[in-house]
Amino acid sequence: MKTIIHNIKELYVLEDSPFQHPYSGKQMADLRSLKNAYLIIDNERIESFGLMDNLSDDLNLFAKAIDATGKMVMPGFCDSHTHIVFAGSREAEFVDKINGLSYEEIARRGGGILNSARRLQTTSEDELYEAAAKRLNEVILHGTTAIEIKSGYGLTYESELKMLRVIKRLKENFPITIKATFLGAHAIPREYRDNRKAYIDLVINIMLPDVAAQKLADYIDVFCDEGFYTVEETGQILEAAAKFGIKPKIHANELANSGGVQVGIKHNAISVDHLEKIDTEEILALKNSNTIPTALPGVSFYLKIPFAPVRKMIDSGLPVALASDFNPGSCPSGNMQFVMSLASIYGGLLPEEALHAVTINGACAMELQQEYGSICPGKFANLIITKEIPSLAYMPYYYGFNKIDSVMIKGDIYHEK
Ligand code: NIG
Ligand code: FE
Numbered sequence: 001m002k003t004i005i006h007n008i009k010e011l012y013v014l015e016d017s018p019f020q021h022p023y024s025g026k027q028m029a030d031l032r033s034l035k036n037a038y039l040i041i042d043n044e045r046i047e048s049f050g051l052m053d054n055l056s057d058d059l060n061l062f063a064k065a066i067d068a069t070g071k072m073v074m075p076g077f078c079d080s081h082t083h084i085v086f087a088g089s090r091e092a093e094f095v096d097k098i099n100g101l102s103y104e105e106i107a108r109r110g111g112g113i114l115n116s117a118r119r120l121q122t123t124s125e126d127e128l129y130e131a132a133a134k135r136l137n138e139v140i141l142h143g144t145t146a147i148e149i150k151s152g153y154g155l156t157y158e159s160e161l162k163m164l165r166v167i168k169r170l171k172e173n174f175p176i177t178i179k180a181t182f183l184g185a186h187a188i189p190r191e192y193r194d195n196r197k198a199y200i201d202l203v204i205n206i207m208l209p210d211v212a213a214q215k216l217a218d219y220i221d222v223f224c225d226e227g228f229y230t231v232e233e234t235g236q237i238l239e240a241a242a243k244f245g246i247k248p249k250i251h252a253n254e255l256a257n258s259g260g261v262q263v264g265i266k267h268n269a270i271s272v273d274h275l276e277k278i279d280t281e282e283i284l285a286l287k288n289s290n291t292i293p294t295a296l297p298g299v300s301f302y303l304k305i306p307f308a309p310v311r312k313m314i315d316s317g318l319p320v321a322l323a324s325d326f327n328p329g330s331c332p333s334g335n336m337q338f339v340m341s342l343a344s345i346y347g348g349l350l351p352e353e354a355l356h357a358v359t360i361n362g363a364c365a366m367e368l369q370q371e372y373g374s375i376c377p378g379k380f381a382n383l384i385i386t387k388e389i390p391s392l393a394y395m396p397y398y399y400g401f402n403k404i405d406s407v408m409i410k411g412d413i414y415h416e417k
Pocket of ligand 1: 112254299327330
C-alpha cells in the first residue's frame with residue numbers, strides 16, 4: 001500500500017542513504033531540506049521524496065494521499081534518555097524546591113529517587129504499565145517515535161525486573177521503537193547505605209545475570225556522580241555488563257566533574273548523558289571517542305542548574321544529541337519540542353542544530369540510525385506532520401504549545417490509544 005504526502009511546505013532532514021555517524025560540529029547546522037515537496041511511503045517505509053514540480057504520478061494511484069499544504073514534515077523525535085516508568089508523582093518535592101530546598105537536600109531527606117523507589121516497590125506491574133502507557137501515548141502525540149526507557153526506580157531484584165518487564169510490555173504493545181536500559185545502579189538504597197558494596201554485588205551478581213538471561217535490557221546505565229556511584233564502582237558495573245554483551249549509556253557529570261565522562265568513554269559507552277558539569281578536558285576526551293554527548297536541558301530548566309555547554313561542544317567539533325530525561329524528579333516532561341526550545345534559548349543552538357540533535361543524533365544514541373532519525377529511502381516512515389507553521393524556527397520559538405498536527409509511525413497515522 002502506497003501513501004503520498006503532497007504539497008509539503010518544507011521537508012527536513014533528508015538523506016539519500018543512512019549516514020552512520022551522528023552529525024557533528026558544523027555539519028549540525030547544515031540541514032538538508034526541500035520546499036514544496038512530496039514524500040512517498042510504501043507500507044512501513046519511506047520510498048522516495050522530491051519536489052512537487054517533478055511529481056509525475058497521478059495522486060489517484062496512491063491508496064492514501066495526505067495534503068500537507070502549509071505544513072512541514074520532519075522525522076519523528078528520537079528521545080534517547082527517559083525514565084517514563086514510575087509510580088506516582090513528586091509534586092510535593094516541587095513545592096519543597098519552591099521553598100528553597102535543593103535537589104541534593106531533598107534526596108538526603110529520603111526524597112528523590114528513593115521516594116520514587118518506595119512507591120514503585122508497592123505498585124503492581126499492571127498499574128505501572130497503565131501509568132507508563134499513558135505517558136508514552138502523550139509523548140507520541142508530541143512527536144516522539146523512538147524512545148529509550150530506563151529501570152532504576154526499583155532498586156530491589158523484584159522491582160528492577162518488574163520495571164524492565166513493564167518496558168518489555170510497552171515494546172510489545174506500542175508501534176514505536178523502544179530501547180530498554182537497566183539502571184539498577186541509580187541510587188544506593190537506604191538499607192545499604194553503610195554497605196554499598198553489598199548492593200553493588202547484588203546488581204552485578206544477581207540482577208544483571210537474570211536481566212541478561214531474560215533479555216530484558218539493551219543497555220546498562222549507572223548514575224556516576226557525586227553522592228551516587230563513584231568512577232570505580234561505575235567501572236565495575238560496566239565491566240560486568242560487557243561480559244553479557246550489554247553496552248553502556250550512562251548518567252554523568254550532572255552534579256560534579258565526576259570522572260563519569262571518562263569512565264563512560266573507557267567502556268565504549270554509546271552515550272554519556274547530562275554533562276551540565278563539563279570542561280575542556282571532558283570535551284577533548286569525547287573528541288577522541290565514538291561516545292555521543294547527550295544533553296538534557298529539561299533537567300537544567302526544572303532543577304535550575306547550569307545548562308550543558310552544547311554550543312561549546314558543537315563549536316569544538318562534537319556531535320550533540322538532545323533528550324528529555326522524562327522522570328518524576330528532575331524533568332516531569334517528555335515534550336521534545338520544549339527540549340528544542342530550551343536548547344535554542346539557553347544552549348545557543350540554531351533551530352537546524354536542535355532538529356538534528358532530537359532526530360538523527362538521538363537515533364544514533366540508541367543505535368537506530370540505520371532505520372530512524374531522517375527522511376531517507378528505506379528508513380521507517382516515522383514522521384511528524386506539523387500544523388501550519390511559518391518556518392522551522394517557529395518550532396523552538398513558539399514554545400509550550402504542541403505544533404504537531406499528526407504523527408506517522410511505520411506508515412500509519414498514530415491515533416490515541
Ligand atoms: O536523570 N540524575 C539521575 N536520575 C534522574 C533523576 C531521578 C529523580 O530525581 O527521580 C535524572 O535526572
Ligand atoms: Fe536520567
